[in-house]
Amino acid sequence: MHNSxxxxxxxxxxxxxxxxxxxxxxxxxxxxxFFGAAVLVQIALxxxxxxxxxxxxxxxxxxxxxxxxxxxxxxxxxxLIALTFPPIAPWWLTVIGxxxxxxxxxxxxxGLGQNPFNPAMVAFALMIVAxxxxxxxxxxxxxxxxxxxxxxxxxxxQLDAITxxxxxxxxxxxxxxxxxxxxxxxxxxxxxxxxxxGGKGWEWVAAGYFLGGLYxxxxxxxxxxxPAAFLLTLLVISGxxxxxxxxxxxxxxxxxxxxxxxxxxxxxxxDPVSGCTTPRGKLFFAAGIGLLTWIIRAFGAYPxxxxxxxxxxNIAAPLIDMNTQPPVFGHKDKRGSAK
Amino acid sequence: MSALRKLFxxxxxxxxxxxxxASTRQPIAGTPIPAELVIPLHQSIGGPPRPLVQAGERVLxxxxxxxxxxxxxxxxxxxxxxxxxxxxxxxxxxxxGLSALCVVIKPDGRDEWIARQSFDFRNAxxxxxxxxxxxxxxxxxxxxxxxxxLKLNAGKQGRLDTLxxxxxxxxxxxxxDDVLMRERGEAILKGAAIMREMLAAGRVLIGIxxxxxxxxxxxxxxxxxxxxxxxxxxxxxxxxxAGGAKQLIRVLTGIExxxxxxxxxxxxxxxxxxxxxxxxxxxxxxxxLISRIVTVAGNVGxxxxxxxxxxxxxxxxxxxxxxxxDSDRVIMGGPMMGFRMPGDDVPVVKATNCxxxxxxxxxxxxxxxxxxxxxxxxxxxxxxxLQPFEMYWFARARLFGKAQEYHLxxxxxxxxxxxxxxxxxxxxxxxxxxxxxxxxREVEKxxxxxxxxxxxxxxxxxxxxxxxxxxxxxAKTAAGREKAAAALAEAEKPARTPEEEAKHALIAxxxxxxxxxxxxxxxxxxxxxSPEQQAEIAAIEARRAEIREQAKPHLRADD
Numbered sequence: 001m002h003n004s005x006x007x008x009x010x011x012x013x014x015x016x017x018x019x020x021x022x023x024x025x026x027x028x029x030x031x032x033x034f035f036g037a038a039v040l041v042q043i044a045l046x047x048x049x050x051x052x053x054x055x056x057x058x059x060x061x062x063x064x065x066x067x068x069x070x071x072x073x074x075x076x077x078x079x080l081i082a083l084t085f086p087p088i089a090p091w092w093l094t095v096i097g098x099x100x101x102x103x104x105x106x107x108x109x110x111g112l113g114q115n116p117f118n119p120a121m122v123a124f125a126l127m128i129v130a131x132x133x134x135x136x137x138x139x140x141x142x143x144x145x146x147x148x149x150x151x152x153x154x155x156x157x158q159l160d161a162i163t164x165x166x167x168x169x170x171x172x173x174x175x176x177x178x179x180x181x182x183x184x185x186x187x188x189x190x191x192x193x194x195x196x197x198g199g200k201g202w203e204w205v206a207a208g209y210f211l212g213g214l215y216x217x218x219x220x221x222x223x224x225x226x227p228a229a230f231l232l233t234l235l236v237i238s239g240x241x242x243x244x245x246x247x248x249x250x251x252x253x254x255x256x257x258x259x260x261x262x263x264x265x266x267x268x269x270x271d272p273v274s275g276c277t278t279p280r281g282k283l284f285f286a287a288g289i290g291l292l293t294w295i296i297r298a299f300g301a302y303p304x305x306x307x308x309x310x311x312x313x314n315i316a317a318p319l320i321d322m323n324t325q326p327p328v329f330g331h332k333d334k335r336g337s338a339k
Numbered sequence: 340m341s342a343l344r345k346l347f348x349x350x351x352x353x354x355x356x357x358x359x360x361a362s363t364r365q366p367i368a369g370t371p372i373p374a375e376l377v378i379p380l381h382q383s384i385g386g387p388p389r390p391l392v393q394a395g396e397r398v399l400x401x402x403x404x405x406x407x408x409x410x411x412x413x414x415x416x417x418x419x420x421x422x423x424x425x426x427x428x429x430x431x432x433x434x435x436g437l438s439a440l441c442v443v444i445k446p447d448g449r450d451e452w453i454a455r456q457s458f459d460f461r462n463a464x465x466x467x468x469x470x471x472x473x474x475x476x477x478x479x480x481x482x483x484x485x486x487x488x489l490k491l492n493a494g495k496q497g498r499l500d501t502l503x504x505x506x507x508x509x510x511x512x513x514x515x516d517d518v519l520m521r522e523r524g525e526a527i528l529k530g531a532a533i534m535r536e537m538l539a540a541g542r543v544l545i546g547i548x549x550x551x552x553x554x555x556x557x558x559x560x561x562x563x564x565x566x567x568x569x570x571x572x573x574x575x576x577x578x579x580x581a582g583g584a585k586q587l588i589r590v591l592t593g594i595e596x597x598x599x600x601x602x603x604x605x606x607x608x609x610x611x612x613x614x615x616x617x618x619x620x621x622x623x624x625x626x627x628l629i630s631r632i633v634t635v636a637g638n639v640g641x642x643x644x645x646x647x648x649x650x651x652x653x654x655x656x657x658x659x660x661x662x663x664x665d666s667d668r669v670i671m672g673g674p675m676m677g678f679r680m681p682g683d684d685v686p687v688v689k690a691t692n693c694x695x696x697x698x699x700x701x702x703x704x705x706x707x708x709x710x711x712x713x714x715x716x717x718x719x720x721x722x723x724x725l726q727p728f729e730m731y732w733f734a735r736a737r738l739f740g741k742a743q744e745y746h747l748x749x750x751x752x753x754x755x756x757x758x759x760x761x762x763x764x765x766x767x768x769x770x771x772x773x774x775x776x777x778x779x780r781e782v783e784k785x786x787x788x789x790x791x792x793x794x795x796x797x798x799x800x801x802x803x804x805x806x807x808x809x810x811x812x813x814a815k816t817a818a819g820r821e822k823a824a825a826a827l828a829e830a831e832k833p834a835r836t837p838e839e840e841a842k843h844a845l846i847a848x849x850x851x852x853x854x855x856x857x858x859x860x861x862x863x864x865x866x867x868x869s870p871e872q873q874a875e876i877a878a879i880e881a882r883r884a885e886i887r888e889q890a891k892p893h894l895r896a897d898d
Contacts, residue, residue, distance in 0.1 A: 002704060002705055002765060003434075003678075003679070003765065003767065003768055003771075004670075004672075004674065004675060004676050004677050004678065004754055004767065005674060005675045005676070005754035005757050005758050005767070006670065006674040006675075006677070006697065006702035007355050007356075007511065007674040007675060007702065007758060008705060008757070008758055008760075008763065009353070009355070009758050009759050011716070011759060011760070011761040012706070012761050012763070013709055013712060013761050013762055015761070016712075016714065016761050064707065067707055067709065068709070071709065073712075111710060112709065112710040112712060113710035113711045113712045113713065113762075114710065220719075221714075223715075272712055272713045272714045272715060273712055273713050277713055277715050277718065277726070277728070277729075278718075278726070321729075325726065325745070326724055326726075327724065328598075328723055328724045328725055328746045328749050329349075329350070329585065329589075329595055329597070329598070329722070329723040329724045329725075329749060330585070330595040330596055330597025330598060330600070330749075331597055332595065332724075
């Protein structure tokens, strides 16, 4: 026997997660178009690994297997890992990444809803620290032949023909290690990695993620706070520095349309479990990620900073939430908000 | 009568399926007098009334059978004429299935009224009018059954800006206020006029959800006929729980009355339309509250509204509505906030706005509870602007202090959070559990404080006895009669040596300190409780064991 309310809105964790997967599809389609089908292999690999690891952990923890396995949360983690790892990474890199996410970052912390860190970003951070070179081998844009890509994933690797530095990586390497005369404009003009506004090809993938993000907003699965605060912070700070020293700092469009910015804005920063939940807290949280991302990109040793930025802000999330509690009914004017 | 006025929004809310059409197709019907009426004495917030009749006594319709216990209470009356067959414990319309004292009446079929006389409230003092309404048993008929006479008090300023009449009726299935407004708008307005005079209220705003166009039209017509410009019928957007008193006040006036404060301090008072109707009955017609409109709906073939005598068994009400064969439960109230009844034999009382017949097909058992993913849906729909998932985490971890810090007691248990939760967590159960635990602890703490006071007093008494003994002992020794007499006299007086005096002063000071400390540390939620809250505590206490049982599997599931 249960108590009121006796009526429930048809809603489920599974439906939320499935819509998140659906929202990833436009970005994935652009990805396949420009970089070949390897990413689909990685998605499949990550999905199977994630479901097996999830099932094993649920069994070990004595949880109802089908209830939680069917919630789709492991699939979301798996897809995000597959989309943030290089598509031609060797198969075991993805498998270890997924295991780290599902076994350690998720279940050892208590499973669905209990993890303080974003599992996909734990996987990314772990692997880029452990295997920096493998995590930096990205397919060349336009080189979509499936056989050599498949070979790169499962077979003996002959990578030179098909890899190319990512735009962020190319820019950082040029600015930091080559002759001191290198400028942003020079690098962007000289390399085939760069497109009209971001990285060549990548800008379209980013547009796909943006489209998916709009769908999530329309479905009210995410709110505007986090994507807006993250992207605006990145835009303002990169814009300010590019205006101040255009030779050494890339502009906003480059930052917003390369690397994981769009994927991060709508799919990673917005993870409800490990992020902030209050409206004001969301703004602080996502702005913090934007700021840290830019700092790591501009001054750090790693090509992209979103993973580390997210993990750092995950630590701060409970504190931010605690200090941004919205005023409750009848107490609004005392705290200074409009009544 | 109706003007385009600026309305305000309350945060959150949900739009469930309303299912209101089925029970509004036919007008209000009467019900036959049942074979037996079981009238619980305790039908309102406040003290349980004392029985005024005994078994074997003949009573008339409208005769007072239970006398208000103090001012925070409300009288109870016989709903028809007949013979009292027993004054005994019977099962109450309450989830717990607990029994309480009821007057059982065997009707004689004559339905013979007492002598009815209107009450000339204009020539009575406000206190006399309030006493009259208390003895007429008028209580809030929106479901809270708070004694109305206590609310008909304009407060410090002696006047109010606004009297709000609540005709919003936001719960699905329930239409008793809807049909009452359609059919008896004139009497409602007359009742409102009486209330307005007593409260010296500047205007009357009647808030009705805009999914009840017939009721709105009827009330507008009645207001036009009354020709009073101060009465305005206002259509408010349909969004559950717009009929919560605080939510409706917010929508109509923009004022948010904080938890634990009186709305009259903000210049507003709010009554259900049914209460206004009952007030008119009592004052103008001299008829105490003995019946109300009840919606019978849900898993029935013919949903309808009935005017029902209090004490009528719910099954008598359900039978003519053709319940479907798979019906297996009766809920009092709506699907969002209603309570499951222990059986269909329990009587209709003043709080019964709806008898909802249910089945697994209509109200399927909830899918298994999953972990909270902090998606924040609950916070988006909370009309009290709370963070329900945070309170859930704290309740589950038994961090009740933290739950209170996050304003657990501002929760009105409307059920919006549980309604939208994608993890299907019975959130309201967790809040009820946490509230009852907190109340239980505070009651325990109070008991412990009393025990400590008693202990301290015993120490004091023992000290005194010791001194008296010493004095007697001294008398027995060979120290001489005079000395003994002197010592005894000293002990009896009781004049003390400076040493003893100092000791006593110390003890007295310690007692004083302890008392002051106790006052300072007095728990927040059981001090200055309104009668409403006290009654809520009592009700929750009764549900407590059961809720605990139900909460246990949830609590265990994830540890």
